[in-house]
Amino acid sequence: MTTLMMILGIVVFAIGLLFSIAWHELGHLSTAKLFGIRVPQYMVGFGPTIWSRKKGETEYGVKAIPLGGYIRMIGMFPPGPDGRLEARSTSPWRGMVEDARAQSFEELQPGDENRLFYTRKPWKRVIVMFAGPFMNLILAVVIFMGVMMTFGIQTQTTTVGKVSDCVIQQSENRTKCAKGDQAAPAKAAGLKLGDKIVAFNGEPVKDWSALQNDIRANPGKDVTLTVERGGERLDLNTQLIRNQVSKSDGNGGYVEGEYVYAGFLGFTPASGIVQQSFGQSVDRMGDMMENGVESLISLPSKVPALWDAAFGDGPREDDSPMGVVGAARVGGEVLTLDIPPENQIAMMLFLVAGFNLSLFLFNMLPLLPLDGGHIAGALWESLRRNVAKVFRRPDPGPFDVAKLMPVAYVVAGIFICFTLLVLVADVVNPVRIS
Template identity: 55%
Template sequence: MLVVLGILIFFLGLLFSIAWHELGHLATAKMFGVKVTQYMVGFGRTLFSRQGKETEYGVKAVPFGGFIRMIGMFPPKRDEEYGRTASSAPWRAMVEDARQAVAEEVRPEDSHRQFYQRKPWKRIIVMAAGPFMNLILAIGIFTSVLMGYGIAEPTTTIHSVSECVVPEDQNTEECPPDAPKSPAATAGFRPGDEIIRFNGQWVESWSELRDSIRDASGTATVLVERDGERLTLRPELMQNPQPRLGEAEGLVEVGFLGVVPTDHLVRQNFGQVVTRIGTMIGATAQKVVELPSKVPDLVAAIGGQERAEDSPVGVVGASRLGGEVLSYDKLSVSARLIMMVQLLAGVNLSLFLINMLPLLPLDGGHIAGAFWEALRRNFAKLTRRPDPGPFDTAKLMPLAYGISIVFIAYSLLVLVADVVNPVTFT
């Protein structure tokens, strides 16, 4: 029941994110006098709608996005182009069909309220408002969690003691029969012990203690505080393959004690929040860039191979993860809810970055077109040349259709992988 409830809650959060995105477009378009005829969450058949003064608000059957419909997205043909439209080329017909469909939506009384008529900077604001609404939501969630709830940071207090030494690459939680006891278990460390000094050096943080253990070998002298008393333990450290620190991959032989630290929540200050959110944006941008390279992994996952933890997920996969998080009984209810909203914030961050790509039909493609128009007009003004007029995005519709097909195919690939071989939380 918790899994189903988590899926439903997270799915509703995704729908809210889509509606929030489209609200940015809607509000700024109306602010600049552009007529908006539809505001819809989803695609396909309309499930529910309500007609406002001039805008229809509704929800459609396929919840994989949303849109607003503004009149006059494309400018009319120039006079000199009328003699060149007889071409039977498929792309020419595609362009003219798109232009005709847009023109049919414009009534005579609304001819002054078309999108293409607005200055480039206004069109940029309208198209950027949607993605930036996702960014604002993501930053708001992350800031609230980091400053209000905090993040788990390890302390020098021991949470658990490893019973044996198992190489990292064996990936098992059980002790094999031939595995040696860990140095910590042999020396008598217990959960709740607070490590105060290591080899004569005062310990201030877990990272400092971890580095000292990794660099040490042989017999170590460790001062711990247990139940208000201090005692000295002398473990015989072992060398054990452990992951390299930082971004480097692979294993390295380091000193091993065999203790797991206790985490505690630490609220972050504003400067720490800015740094962490900047790191998140950079990491998410890197993942967006890597999306094409994930196709082989998705295909292999559909074929039955193990799916990578960093594999892309869609609405179905993300909702499933939300359900698993809510049902994960090893965490407190508050911790599970925090993880769910952070997952939703991550989705919104991805929506912002993907929509800002300078490709039609994404918002970034329209922003790029408006920027190009502004550059052309300013250059013509500086060189005293005739105004080149609005940039005709209709001419890019064949390219937009091609990119749309690629995005749809990728989305279907992710959807199938999410169904047959989903990414799991545990």
């Protein structure tokens, strides 16, 4: 049964992956057609074609390898300086440029002269290339916020999960009290397991993050905690102690290995599934975006640990980069967990949403062959033309993105190597959930 559920989870994630890719390419397709660009192909996947059907002027299909997708637009790159495709060069770098230019015109038909991608104004090309990643962003936001506002997310609450017996500095890394340790304020106040703190000094408590900030901001002060216990409300009085605690990340969590001195009460909050308001969901979505950007920036620094995890004896870190195979494996594990079905559905939706958020951020990198590279080229062209207009210089014409194809091949080669490294790590030393 476990194996069957594992396979089912992988299949469900694969369907979500294919939909995400198709949704991405739909953004490119719809805006390209909106601006009159001819699109001969719309494909989900790479490699051999499994199924295709031509409707109008576009062939729609699915290919064997679900690791991406594409639409083929006519005239992605401008012709050479003489207005035609240039003659074949013996230079390998020049050959890359000419190959890319020739490929963008290989399906040119009579009447396509005014339907070429490069002839569209830069702002239209930016919209066409941005539309794909933007579709992934929309899907990620809708799923994340939908799950948070309807089902909720696992979060720390203001309910007491554990009461500390004594005051211990966080950096001491011990849990047992020693002789001479002072009693924790929570213990002295009579706080008990299961108590829900609803007010701090008479002010209603919104969530754990707010309560944590209130506690830390009042070292050495007498405070009153209002708790719900057995259907009744009780006021508990105590004096907070200044103690060394883990640095807060500002959202109720902690920064590992960093400590500060602040007010200390001495209890561990219980965790539970809590529905989020619209405002809370927006805040958490912003945090996810920020964390995603930080993860993308720190990606190169994680390569050595990833290599050690794949080919050495190193552990696979929880925040280690994970590819499609690893994500599919996690999707399979989700359905084998001994948790309620609604939790499994929420986790699976979060996994698909996270994949879409990653697609958006990754594709916005200003590097060819990514969408962000074409966006950067269009913006640069617009800047050149506007500067020339201001200084009354001749129009420099379209920016020849094809000249950057050697760089694009280098970038693609790096991405392929990184993808293979992640693939090996996902197979031999995968990220696991619990």
